[in-house]
Amino acid sequence: MKGRNLTRDGRVALTMDDDRPPLHLVLLSGRARLPEDPAELRHRAARVAVRCRREDRAEEFGARNGVPGELLAHVNVGEVVAIRDLTAGAVPRADRQPRCARRRTRTRKAQGRENQGIMRVMSDDHAHVQEFFTARAAEWDSKFPDDGPAYATAVADLGLRAGGRVLDAGCGTGRALAPLRAAVGPTGMVLGADLTPAMLAAAVAAGRDREGALLLADVAALPLRSECLDAVFAAGLIAHLPRPVENLREFARVVRPGGRLALFHPIGRAALAARQGRQITPEDLRAEPNLLALLSRSGWRMTSYVDEDARFLALAVRES
Numbered sequence: 076m077k078g079r080n081l082t083r084d085g086r087v088a089l090t091m092d093d094d095r096p097p098l099h100l101v102l103l104s105g106r107a108r109l110p111e112d113p114a115e116l117r118h119r120a121a122r123v124a125v126r127c128r129r130e131d132r133a134e135e136f137g138a139r140n141g142v143p144g145e146l147l148a149h150v151n152v153g154e155v156v157a158i159r160d161l162t163a164g165a166v167p168r169a170d171r172q173p174r175c176a177r178r179r180t181r182t183r184k185a186q187g188r189e190n191q192g193i194m195r196v197m198s199d200d201h202a203h204v205q206e207f208f209t210a211r212a213a214e215w216d217s218k219f220p221d222d223g224p225a226y227a228t229a230v231a232d233l234g235l236r237a238g239g240r241v242l243d244a245g246c247g248t249g250r251a252l253a254p255l256r257a258a259v260g261p262t263g264m265v266l267g268a269d270l271t272p273a274m275l276a277a278a279v280a281a282g283r284d285r286e287g288a289l290l291l292a293d294v295a296a297l298p299l300r301s302e303c304l305d306a307v308f309a310a311g312l313i314a315h316l317p318r319p320v321e322n323l324r325e326f327a328r329v330v331r332p333g334g335r336l337a338l339f340h341p342i343g344r345a346a347l348a349a350r351q352g353r354q355i356t357p358e359d360l361r362a363e364p365n366l367l368a369l370l371s372r373s374g375w376r377m378t379s380y381v382d383e384d385a386r387f388l389a390l391a392v393r394e395s
């Protein structure tokens with residue numbers, strides 16, 4: 076890494092890999108700042124020593140390295156891609172994970188069902204969402220024990236075929252994974268992406284990682300190749316998306332033309348508002364005219380809309 080380049084353009088990417096099988100990789104990218112204030116230089120140089128477990132020599136390192144002429148790059152990390160056990164799992168062809176997982180990693184992610192771990196791809200700060208769902212993860216399934224059939228019906232309406240490839244976006248504890256797997260069968264591919272580790276941990280504890288591969292990922296920046304999926308299923312997610320147009324566009328990017336999107340909730344808008352003790356306003360993102368406009372701005376054509384007490388389901392087709 077050249078200091079000259081950092082001065083000109085603060086973008087930086089750092090890769091660390093363990094090249095012994097089963098191979099591990101971490102890629103950090105972000106923006107570097109080059110502080111020049113002597114006090115900050117000295118302070119940070121001393122902290123680097125502490126991080127390197129040389130607390131005893133922190134002052135000495137700070138004094139030696141935190142001086143004009145030395146370059147210190149302070150990187151604000153925007154994205155982390157970490158993959159464990161790249162070569163793990165001699166997978167039968169039918170279960171092989173998609174080429175599309177290579178978009179950010181340029182590495183094949185092939186994990187057998189027995190080995191499925193959680194692949195980590197994060198960007199942005201989602202502390203609030205994570206905090207909210209972490210507190211609810213352990214109780215999530217027992218709180219809504221009767222939702223299973225509604226998920227199964229919604230998945231059936233998505234019209235998946237055997238061998239299809241589908242992402243459960245914001246999969247949480249993975250309540251949709253079993254019906255999605257049943258729809259695409261053993262030759263299909265099911266991915267679940269969520270940014271709250273505790274929700275994914277609950278999915279693993281419930282054995283749902285057997286139904287699909289789990290990604291710790293922000294659905295706003297999916298680690299998937301363009302047009303590699305047949306469909307995206309998103310249950311209870313849309314209200315949590317900070318930039319719905321961009322976020323739904325990201326779904327359109329990873330789905331092939333003609334592929335499908337389901338925005339689902341196991342209860343309708345009115346019932347949900349009542350449960351949460353609020354009123355529905357005309358600005359509600361999921362109101363039919365709002366959703367119609369939102370979807371068409373983000374590369375989707377809404378094909379059906381149901382909002383009844385027992386469920387909310389909007390289906391859309393990816394425009395070519």
Ligand SMILES: C[S@@+](CC[C@H](N)C(=O)[O-])C[C@H]1O[C@@H](n2cnc3c(N)ncnc32)[C@H](O)[C@@H]1O
Pocket residue numbers: 204205208244245246247248249250268269270271274292293294295309310311312315316
């Ligand atoms: C209401 S829960 C629904 C979970 C699951 N789909 C279900 O139906 O049980 C919303 C989930 O979306 C996840 N989530 C919110 N924003 C996300 C984002 N930007 N990327 C990935 N997951 C997100 C949360 O962590 C949470 O698990």
